[in-house]
Amino acid sequence: MTTKKLTYMALLTAVALIIFVIEAQIPSPIPVPGVKLGLANIITVFAMFRLKPKETFLILVCRILLGAVFAGQMMTLLYSFCGGMCCFFLMLLMRRIVTEEQIWVCSVAGAMAHNLGQLAAAMAVVKTFGLIVYLPVLMVSGMLAGAFTGFCAQYLLKHLKKLGTY
Amino acid sequence: MVRTSTWIRLFLVLLCCFGAAAFLLAQQQTEGCIARIEQNGRVIRTVDLRGVTAPYELVLEAEDGGYNTVQVSPGSIAVIAADCPDGICVAHGAISKSGDPIVCLPHRLIITIEAAEKDAVDSVSQ
Ligand SMILES: [Zn+2]
Numbered sequence: 660m661t662t663k664k665l666t667y668m669a670l671l672t673a674v675a676l677i678i679f680v681i682e683a684q685i686p687s688p689i690p691v692p693g694v695k696l697g698l699a700n701i702i703t704v705f706a707m708f709r710l711k712p713k714e715t716f717l718i719l720v721c722r723i724l725l726g727a728v729f730a731g732q733m734m735t736l737l738y739s740f741c742g743g744m745c746c747f748f749l750m751l752l753m754r755r756i757v758t759e760e761q762i763w764v765c766s767v768a769g770a771m772a773h774n775l776g777q778l779a780a781a782m783a784v785v786k787t788f789g790l791i792v793y794l795p796v797l798m799v800s801g802m803l804a805g806a807f808t809g810f811c812a813q814y815l816l817k818h819l820k821k822l823g824t825y
Numbered sequence: 826m827v828r829t830s831t832w833i834r835l836f837l838v839l840l841c842c843f844g845a846a847a848f849l850l851a852q853q854q855t856e857g858c859i860a861r862i863e864q865n866g867r868v869i870r871t872v873d874l875r876g877v878t879a880p881y882e883l884v885l886e887a888e889d890g891g892y893n894t895v896q897v898s899p900g901s902i903a904v905i906a907a908d909c910p911d912g913i914c915v916a917h918g919a920i921s922k923s924g925d926p927i928v929c930l931p932h933r934l935i936i937t938i939e940a941a942e943k944d945a946v947d948s949v950s951q
Contacts, residue, residue, distance in 0.1 A: 683910070690916035692930045732910050734889055734931035756827065764832045785928070785935050786866025792924050795847035802840050 668710070668718055675702035675722040676729065683730040691793055693738075693777050694800040697770060697808060699726070700746070704766045704812035707750050719743055738780045745776030762816065766809025767802050774801040854922040857938035860902040862895065865933050874900050874921070874938075887932035895936070902936060904929065 679699040687694055699722060706715040723743045727736040749772035753765040774797040782790045862870040864885065880898040882905070887893065893914060894906040903919035904927055914929035920938055927936040 686912060686916065690913045690918075692911070692913050692928050730910065732931065734933075735910070738930060757832075758826055758829075761827075761829055761832055764836075767836060781928075781930055784866075785863065785930070785933050787863060787926075787935050787937075789926055789935070789937055790928065792850055792926070795843045795850060798843040799840060799847060802836065802843070806836070 664714070668706075668714055671702055671706055672718050672721045672725075675699045675718065676725055678702065679722060679726040680729050683726075683732065689796075689800070691796055691800075692781065693742075693774055693793070693797050696804045697773070698811075700766065700770065700773075700805070700808040701811045701815065703746070704750070704762065704769070704809060705815055707754055707765070708762060708812070708816055712751055716747060719747055737784065738777045741780035742773040742775075742777035746770065746773035748772075759817070760813075762813040763806055763809030766812060767805035770801040770805025770808070771798055774798065850924060854924040855940055856921060857923045857940040858900070859939045860897070861937050861939060863935045863937075872897055872902070874898075874902065885932075885934065887929075887934065889932070891932055893929055893932055893934055902938070903927070904934075904936070907932070 676699075678701070682696060682698050702722070703715065703719050706718050710718075720743075723736070723739050727733050727739065732739070746769040750765050750769040753768045757765050775794075778790060778794060778797055782788060858874045860872045860874055861868055862872075862883075862885070865888065869885070870883070874897070877897055877899045880896055883895040883897065885893045885895060887909075891908045892906075893904050893909070896903050896905045896919075898919065901919040901921040904914040904917065907914050907929060909929050909931040911931065914927055914932075914934065917927045920927055920936070923938045923940060925938070928934070
């Protein structure tokens, strides 16, 4: 790993972290745990299509851990970690079957997997199957948020490509 | 490669399915009167909301030293204050129906409503 690569990864982590912390300050419009835009996912998707899987994984894990510290959400670290891992591995698979114009699809799948993983972790922790009533709402919100962040990442990739060096 | 139009169709179909499921679940909610408060997967209290004459408050302490203030009112229950980072439990407001649980994930708290079970009704009528 060159110094240049390391700096680039650190920069992406910092950007993702800033987005995450700012988003955490905005109250959710729908009081359902897990419903959010997940803007930091833009960086994960971006990295997924620009860097190696291992590097993307490192950026994601650093962002989740540091994000929990900075946003004061240590108690929810387990949920976000489970969600993040599900998201990462499904996107890793999806990455192989989508074209450059279909990056948003990868993001949608990742967001749905994230919400599913988070819900499963939450059900395991509170030991209540009743949380399943939130599944449809979480899937709808994941699909919409995933499409939005996916298009953001797709256009970011498309236009940064024109600049050449990045 | 799967065509983009196929992905869009799949996206819309799934969105409609989950949207319909969410709508149907919301329709399924029924009035209930037994409130069950669970923390860390253990039922710590059940309250028959029909028996509540005047509102009162319960302060529940969480594992991390935080708290949730629960207000029990005739026919409904709510979290009115909490120091969790997301504030979702307070934002949820009062509940009186089943299938609409109040959740505080940071404090591992969940409050659900159940319709009075048959034997519960029986024990009241006996
Ligand atoms: Zn809460």
